[in-house]
Amino acid sequence: MRLRRITLQHFRNIAGAELAFASRRQFFAGANGQGKTSLLEAAGFITALRSFRTADPAVLIAHGQPEAALACELDHERLGPTRVVIRLRPGSREVSCDGERVPRIADYLGRFPTVVFTAQDLQLIRGAPALRRRWLDLTLAAIDAGYLAALQSYHRALDERNRLLKLGGPPAELAAFEHPLAAAAAVLGVKRGAALAELTHCLAAAYGRIAAAVEPAAVGLAPVAPAADADGWRRIYADGRTRDLRFRTTLAGPHRDDLEFTLGGRSARDFGSEGEQRSLMLALRLAQADFFQARSGVEPVLLADDVLGELDAGRRERFWAAVGSARQVLATGTRPPDTGPDDWERFRVAGGAFAMEASGA
Amino acid sequence: MASAYEQLQQQLKQLPGLGYRSAERLALHLLVEKPARLPALVQALEEAARTVRRCTRCGNLAEGDLCVICADARRDQAVVCVVEHVPDLAAFERSGAYRGGYHVLHGKLSPMHGVGPADLNLAALTARLADGTVRELILALSNDVEGEATCHFLTQQLPPGGTVKVSRIGFGLPSGGGVLYADSVTLRSALEARREYS
Ligand SMILES: [Zn+2]
Numbered sequence: 001m002r003l004r005r006i007t008l009q010h011f012r013n014i015a016g017a018e019l020a021f022a023s024r025r026q027f028f029a030g031a032n033g034q035g036k037t038s039l040l041e042a043a044g045f046i047t048a049l050r051s052f053r054t055a056d057p058a059v060l061i062a063h064g065q066p067e068a069a070l071a072c073e074l075d076h077e078r079l080g081p082t083r084v085v086i087r088l089r090p091g092s093r094e095v096s097c098d099g100e101r102v103p104r105i106a107d108y109l110g111r112f113p114t115v116v117f118t119a120q121d122l123q124l125i126r127g128a129p130a131l132r133r134r135w136l137d138l139t140l141a142a143i144d145a146g147y148l149a150a151l152q153s154y155h156r157a158l159d160e161r162n163r164l165l166k167l168g169g170p171p172a173e174l175a176a177f178e179h180p181l182a183a184a185a186a187v188l189g190v191k192r193g194a195a196l197a198e199l200t201h202c203l204a205a206a207y208g209r210i211a212a213a214v215e216p217a218a219v220g221l222a223p224v225a226p227a228a229d230a231d232g233w234r235r236i237y238a239d240g241r242t243r244d245l246r247f248r249t250t251l252a253g254p255h256r257d258d259l260e261f262t263l264g265g266r267s268a269r270d271f272g273s274e275g276e277q278r279s280l281m282l283a284l285r286l287a288q289a290d291f292f293q294a295r296s297g298v299e300p301v302l303l304a305d306d307v308l309g310e311l312d313a314g315r316r317e318r319f320w321a322a323v324g325s326a327r328q329v330l331a332t333g334t335r336p337p338d339t340g341p342d343d344w345e346r347f348r349v350a351g352g353a354f355a356m357e358a359s360g361a
Numbered sequence: 362m363a364s365a366y367e368q369l370q371q372q373l374k375q376l377p378g379l380g381y382r383s384a385e386r387l388a389l390h391l392l393v394e395k396p397a398r399l400p401a402l403v404q405a406l407e408e409a410a411r412t413v414r415r416c417t418r419c420g421n422l423a424e425g426d427l428c429v430i431c432a433d434a435r436r437d438q439a440v441v442c443v444v445e446h447v448p449d450l451a452a453f454e455r456s457g458a459y460r461g462g463y464h465v466l467h468g469k470l471s472p473m474h475g476v477g478p479a480d481l482n483l484a485a486l487t488a489r490l491a492d493g494t495v496r497e498l499i500l501a502l503s504n505d506v507e508g509e510a511t512c513h514f515l516t517q518q519l520p521p522g523g524t525v526k527v528s529r530i531g532f533g534l535p536s537g538g539g540v541l542y543a544d545s546v547t548l549r550s551a552l553e554a555r556r557e558y559s
Contacts, residue, residue, distance in 0.1 A: 156506040163472035173477065176470060176514035180506045 001112065001298050002328050003043060004081075005073040010062035012038040013352040023343050024328040029335065030349030036332040039349070040303040042070045043330060044114045046084050048142040049093055049105060052116045058090050074112065077298050084112065106145035113143065113292035113300035117307045121281040125269050129258035136259060139288055140195050143295050147191050154184035158250055161237075166248045174241055181253070182233035188254045189225045189233075196220055196259075198294065202287035203280075207263075209322040210286075210315065211279040215264030219284070222260035226252070278311070282319055289327070304331040366392065418489065420465035420482040422447055430454075430463060438462040439496040441489065443515065445469050445503060449540040453501070456545035458552055461499075464489070469502060469511040478514065490520055497526040499555055501540050512558060529558035 007018045014035050028036040037053070041060075044052050051060060061068040067089045076082045079097075087094045095102040102108045123131055141148040161169075161177045200218045207217035227233045233253070240252050261268040261280060268280055289300045302323065308316060308331055323329060346357040363371065366388065373384035391399050415421070416428035419441075423429075430436060430450075440461030444450050445468060453459045466481045489495055500515065502508035512529060519525050530551045543551065 153506055157510070160472050160506060160510065167472065169472065172514060172517055173470065173472070175517065176510040177472075177506070179513040180509040183509075 001077060001301060002075040003072055003301050003330070004075060005071075006039070006043060007069075007071040008039070008042055009069040010065040011042050011068045011070055012060055012062060014038055014042075015062065015352055017352070017354050019347065019354055019356075021328075021345060023345055024325065025344045026328075026330045026347065027344045028330070028332045028347045028349050028354070030332075031334065034349045035352040035354075036349040037305050038352075039354070040116065040305050040330055040332060043072065043301065044116050044303050045070065045086065046072055046112045047114045048109060048138070049086065049095065050138070050142075052118065057088055057093060060088055061090065072112075076112075079111070106148070109141070109145050109148065110143035110296045111298070113289075113296055113298055115285050115289045115292065115300050115302050117282065117285045117302065117304040119306050119310070121285065121307070122277055124281060124284065125261055125272070125277050129256075132259040133255075133257055136192060136195070136257075139199075139291070140191060143292055144191065146187070150184045150187035150191070153180060154188060154254065157181035157184060158253070158255060162249050165244050165250065168245065171241065175238065178234055178237040182230045182237060185227070185233040185254050186230040189228065192221065192254070192257070193225070195291070199284075199287050199291050202290040202294075203283055206283035206286040206290070206322055207280060210283050210318050211276065212318060213263075213276075213279075217268075217280055217283060218262045218265075219259055220262075222258055225254070225257070275312075275315075279315060282307075282311075282315075283322075286322055299327055302327055302329045304329060306332050306334070309333050309335065415482070418485065419463050420467060420485060421450055421463060436460055436462060439494060440499065441486075441495050441497070442499040442501050443486070444501050444540060445508070446541075449501065452540050452543065453548060456548040458545065458549035461497075466502075466511070469507045470514060471507045481511075483515075483518070486515075487518060490518075490525060493520075493524070495525055497528065499552070500527065500529045500558060503540075516558065527558045528555040530555045 002024065003021060005018070005020045008014045009016050012035070013033075017035075017039075019039075028039060030036050041051050041053055045060075051057065054060070067087055069085065069087050071083060071085045074082045074084065083098055085096045095105075095108060097108075097111075124135055137147075137151055141151060157177055157180045161174060161181055163169075164174055164177065196219060200220065203219055204216045207213065227236050236252055237250070240250070244250050261272075261284075263272055263276060263280065268277060272280065285302075289302060292298070292300045308319075311319060348355045348357055369392070370384050370388045373379055373387050374381055376384075379387070391402070412424045413422055414424075416423035416431055417426050418431045419428060421428040421430060423431075425432070431438070437460055441464050442450075442453060442459060442461055443464045443466065444453070445466055447465055450463050450465055453463070464482070464486050466483070466486075468476050468481050470476055470478065470481070490498075498515070498519075500512045502511050516527055519527070540548065
């Protein structure tokens with residue numbers, strides 16, 4: 001898909017902006033805090049009605065305003081020219097497609113894929129397991145309504161079981177909630193396994209192009225899931241009851257999964273150089289884009305938030321070659337791009353306002 | 362001290378589904394617009410408070426010991442459809458698709474909401490199952506985590522020997538809403554498509 005026009009109203013510090021895009025390359029330059037990341041945040045919001053910066057949609061509404069609104073006009077492979085409008089009020093969000101209200105988010109997921117590259121992506125390798133789980137959950141939930149439903153059921157059942165554990169819950173009640181917990185765990189396990197196989201395939205290809213390396217990159221669950229189906233998970237939860245009662249929380253399950261990135265079979269966190277880790281994260285985001293495209297049949301829009309400046313010239317060149325010319329890229333930075341495609345449409349961002357600069361300047 | 366009008370409005374506001382504005386509208390309607398309705402309403406409330414109770418067998422609303430369904434000899438009490446709330450039972454009755462008995466749990470298990478087995482109408486169900494008159498249980502609880510857990514809990518409470526057949530409906534019903542928001546045709550086909558539950 002291609003983003004042709006984006007309109008924002010009372011979105012963070014952007015009082016009102018309407019930007020039209022003619023090409024597949026847009027660059028937003030400006031100091032920090034001026035609104036360039038907020039623009040990417042708004043563009044990314046259409047994918048799963050989530051911000052890549054915050055879990056609290058209330059902060060997206062400009063201070064003192066009753067609501068924020070964003071509208072995107074897109075050229076879409078399946079839907080043709082499409083206009084998506086999202087209105088955010090405290091505690092509610094409303095989406096419409098071509099003037100028609102979208103009542104269920106499950107019907108909407110997967111239609112408008114975007115992939116965000118951020119400067120914090122290195123934390124996916126170096127940081128806590130929760131960050132990697134969150135990335136995997138968001139990646140799958142953004143395009144698979146069945147995954148989102150299983151994830152919500154799983155956490156609901158987990159909260160109920162953990163509440164019982166804190167109350168010293170009787171075995172019959174624990175067993176009752178382990179039933180839906182195990183069923184959801186099995187769905188998550190199967191879907192995560194299938195997605196990681198696809199993602200590894202895409203990651204190895206993208207890493208090869210960006211790092212010009214021979215050692216194959218891979219991502220997988222580490223350790224591998226201890227159960228393959230609902231019966232297996234039920235046994236694990238039942239066997240863990242005594243321990244879980246002692247710790248007053250559920251210690252095993254997909255909510256404890258971790259991912260490991262490897263290069264040539266060795267842990268990228270422990271053995272990868274800084275340059276290799278940076279290349280790997282760029283490759284991961286490209287793999288995510290390929291994965292979205294394979295699953296949805298829609299070309300994702302890439303949103304690169306302040307990541308291109310940190311790359312050396314060779315990597316930057318290979319990165320653009322790997323992105324290809326078909327995909328649209330919206331990028332931000334403090335300085336305009338010195339290399340890469342020369343058909344950038346450039347915007348200067350200051351105080352929540354956007355001004356287009358003459359091309360080729 | 363609040364005025365009589367304010368007290369009425371506050372009482373109304375605490376009813377489910379009513380906010381400040383709708384409570385105000387109701388209070389004004391009863392006191393100003395249609396005051397002639399008030400005595401009949403007060404009488405109906407007092408009468409219902411005096412006579413309506415839970416059926417001792419199934420938990421449905423009743424005016425005697427047994428509700429009209431439990432007292433109806435033409436209904437097959439060996440088949441028991443387990444529902445969460447009285448309106449679920451009413452939805453089955455409206456559909457006309459079902460001629461057995463019911464059991465109303467008045468809720469579902471949810472530790473997070475402080476609902477345990479003791480808070481549900483389970484003792485009466487255990488008693489019905491223990492006397493051997495029940496041949497089949499149809500679990501018509503909501504198709505969510507708490508509904509599923511409650512179904513599983515119930516099957517653990519069955520008398521040993523496997524004399525009671527247990528089935529579950531809910532597949533094809535609107536998710537979240539469950540029985541209550543399904544139309545008659547959907548309820549009828551859900552009943553026919555009920556699956557053995559283990
Ligand atoms: Zn009854």
